[in-house]
Amino acid sequence: MSLKNYSLGQVGDYEIKQLKVFKIVVDCGGFSAAETSLNIGRSTISLHISNLEARLNLVLCKRGRGGFSLTEEGVIIYKMTENLLESLDTFRTTVNNLNASLTGKLRLALSDKISLDPRSHFPELIQRFSNEAPEVLITTNVSSMSNIERMILNDEADIGFIPYHRKLDGLSYVHLYRDDCYLYCGKDHPLASMSSKDQEAQADQYPATHAGLKPHEAVSEQISHMNLTAISYFYDSRLALILSGKFIGFLPEHYAHSYAETGDIVAVAPNDRSYTLGVAVICKKTTQPNKPRELFLKVLHQTVEELIVAPY
16 A cells, blocks of 8 residues: 655644544454444444555554454554554643643552551542642542552552552652551461460461562561462452461551451561551652642642651
8 A cells, every 4th residue: 555755744633533543443452342442333443444544555454354453564553653642641731730720630549448547648638639629630549559650650640659668760759657567367377376486486387478569678588488378469358368267467557456456366476577568659750740749749748747758
């Protein structure tokens, strides 16, 4: 289809719409699968792609009995489309942030249990932020620490609340509070009836559950010799494994307190098996203006009077 000396010329809204259709088709893996996402019929999708190919003077994809696949040119156009649409979103966000009225979105991502921990002041932060910026749409997401870091670095979220295991160069940190984490077993576990001395001597023999990510040095010292046979990042599922009586594992004392009080779980060698875990608010280091994010950080510093330093 390609011709010598072909020139694309100006790219307008119509071409951008076609490129968006093309990207969704590729992301969905074909025309049929894209019907639901685009809310248009297969024949209309096919027409969009054909018109785009004619406009670009390129064959972008193969479709037929062999299934859907991209040509070499299609792969290149797909990657360029991703870059183009991302640039348009960045442009749109920048323009919105330069407007006098505070609008747009504030995308928050939180790790396990932090939003309802009174030390995070999260409900108060939302209240004060919303009072100052009532037109900003707030979205929240709960995920693992590593995924929240990825979301912040990839501009998929603006602010993250995470247990702090490491420091990445591209992120800024505001430390909120710290947790003392202890090793626990269920009330029916063999360790539960032992003395602290025997617990310390035998704990590494029993199956243990852990978060499944690379820990900081203090955590690594505690778990490096343990019998790590189950991965459970979120506290609720980790607690359930501990309550089963088949696994031991670390939990923040604040989270485990009520279960320890009732005797459902027992601290294992508490004088020897513990570490400190910090909790921090993170955002991306960037010069790109983002008024909702900046306001939230301002409210954070106003609300939390004594922000602590990192415990490690």
